[in-house]
Amino acid sequence: MIELTRRYGFPAAHILRQPSLSDAENLTTYGKCANPNGHGHNYGVEVTVSGPIDERTGRILSPDLLDRIFEERVESRFARRLLNDDEIFRDRVPTAENIALVIHAALADEVAKRSSAEVVRVKIVETRHNSCISGALS
Amino acid sequence: MVRITRAIDFSASLRYARAEFADEENAALFGSRARHHGHNYRLEVTLRGEPDPITGMVLNLKDLQQILDDEIMARFDHRDLNLDTPYFEKDPPSPENFARVIRRILIAALPDGLLDRIRLQQDADLWVDVVEPEP
Numbered sequence: 001m002i003e004l005t006r007r008y009g010f011p012a013a014h015i016l017r018q019p020s021l022s023d024a025e026n027l028t029t030y031g032k033c034a035n036p037n038g039h040g041h042n043y044g045v046e047v048t049v050s051g052p053i054d055e056r057t058g059r060i061l062s063p064d065l066l067d068r069i070f071e072e073r074v075e076s077r078f079a080r081r082l083l084n085d086d087e088i089f090r091d092r093v094p095t096a097e098n099i100a101l102v103i104h105a106a107l108a109d110e111v112a113k114r115s116s117a118e119v120v121r122v123k124i125v126e127t128r129h130n131s132c133i134s135g136a137l138s
Numbered sequence: 139m140v141r142i143t144r145a146i147d148f149s150a151s152l153r154y155a156r157a158e159f160a161d162e163e164n165a166a167l168f169g170s171r172a173r174h175h176g177h178n179y180r181l182e183v184t185l186r187g188e189p190d191p192i193t194g195m196v197l198n199l200k201d202l203q204q205i206l207d208d209e210i211m212a213r214f215d216h217r218d219l220n221l222d223t224p225y226f227e228k229d230p231p232s233p234e235n236f237a238r239v240i241r242r243i244l245i246a247a248l249p250d251g252l253l254d255r256i257r258l259q260q261d262a263d264l265w266v267d268v269v270e271p272e273p
Contacts, residue, residue, distance in 0.1 A: 001271070002234060007263040048267075056156070057167065058232035063264060064169070138255070138269045 003120060003138060004060045005048040008070050010079035013040040014094040017084075030093075038082060043099070044125030045074065047107060048135070051117035061117035069114065073106045100124040100134035141254050142196050143184040146206050148215035151176040154230035155220065168230065177260045179236075181210060183244065186254035197252060209247045210240065233258055237266040 015038045016030035026034045033039065047070065049061050077086065083094040092098045104122040111119050121135035152175065154168035164172040183206065187196040213223060219231040225239045237258040244253055251273060259265040 001269045002237065003267045003269070004234065005265050005267070053234050055229070058154070058230040058235040060234055138267060 001050065001138065002053070002060065003048050003050045004063075004117075005046055006063055006066055006070075008045045008047065008074070009042055010045070010075055011040060011042050012078050012081055012083050013038045014083040014089075015039075016093055016095060018093050038084075041126050043078075044123075044131075045070075045103060046121075046123040046125070047119060048121040048123075049111060049117040050120045051115070054116075061111070061115050065115060066111070069107060069110045073110055074103055077106075096124050096126040096130060096132040097134075099126075100132045104134040139186055140189060140196060141184050141186045142199075143182050144199060144202050144206065145180060145182045146210060147178060147180050148211055149176060149178050150214050150217050150219050152219040152226070152231045154232065156230060157228055171230075179214075180257075180259040181206075181240065182257040182259070184254040184256070185248070185252045187252055197249065205244075205247050209243050213243075233260045233264065233266040237268050241268045 014033075015036060016033040017026050017036065018029065021029065047066065049066070051060050053060055083089050083099070088102050089098070092102075100122050103124065104119060107122065108119040111117055119135070121133055121137070123131055123133045125131040153164075153173060154171040155164045156167070159167065161172075183202070185196050185202070189196055217223060219236070220226050225231070226235070229235050237256060240258060241253070241256055244256065253270055255267055255269040257265055257267050
């Protein structure tokens with residue numbers, strides 16, 4: 001089995017706040033991440049694809065195409081923004097877990113549409129101390 | 139079962155080309171990768187198995203390093219992948235193809251059943267994993 005991984009990143013702000021909880025409950029649940037004024041991270045995004053190798057080009061997926069898809073679907077949507085402003089985070093808290101699931105889904109559709117590769121995994125590196133993987137481990 | 143990983147770094151130059159294509163066709167297909175360029179590659183080799191009851195090792199790391207020196211460093215470090223090796227006369231040295239070449243070399247050089255996976259890192263932002271099936 002062969003996989004190709006490309007690493008991207010984007011800086012963004014977020015606030016961990018569950019609207020159905022009180023301020024006190026949010027503070028208990030999310031600690032300093034609940035700061036209502038927000039905070040931010042340099043998110044690292046590792047996108048792993050698998051699929052047949054095109055024997056003409058020697059590639060599972062052109063990294064240039066993946067770069068374009070990442071730019072269109074992730075970078076332009078989330079970079080240098082408050083993640084909570086995005087519609088998809090209206091009803092889900094922008095934790096590393098939910099960010100991984102959202103970005104995985106956003107990339108998977110587009111990669112499937114424009115290539116014969118499949119996004120098998122997305123790893124979100126929120127800080128040097130925590131990361132989250134959506135998808136199957138190899 | 140345990141998995142143990144050893145990493146090596148080497149540098150090589152390359153250009154993406156298909157032998158049957160003219161230079162202009164290769165440039166159209168591969169873009170800037172058709173030009174002569176180079177990478178600092180990092181290869182992580184992961185072995186799997188039970189540690190030997192006496193030595194406590196899956197494979198003596200000294201022996202693994204010797205295999206990596208003889209089979210990988212000697213072939214590829216400070217070489218041109220197209221001109222100095224026989225592996226990319228037909229196919230371009232994409233990381234996918236390069237990783238498959240390295241896997242074949244290591245499968246032949248290592249004791250049977252030890253190779254678990256390799257990771258070939260072309261730079262900090264792009265890598266290829268080749269994972270062996272479960273035994």
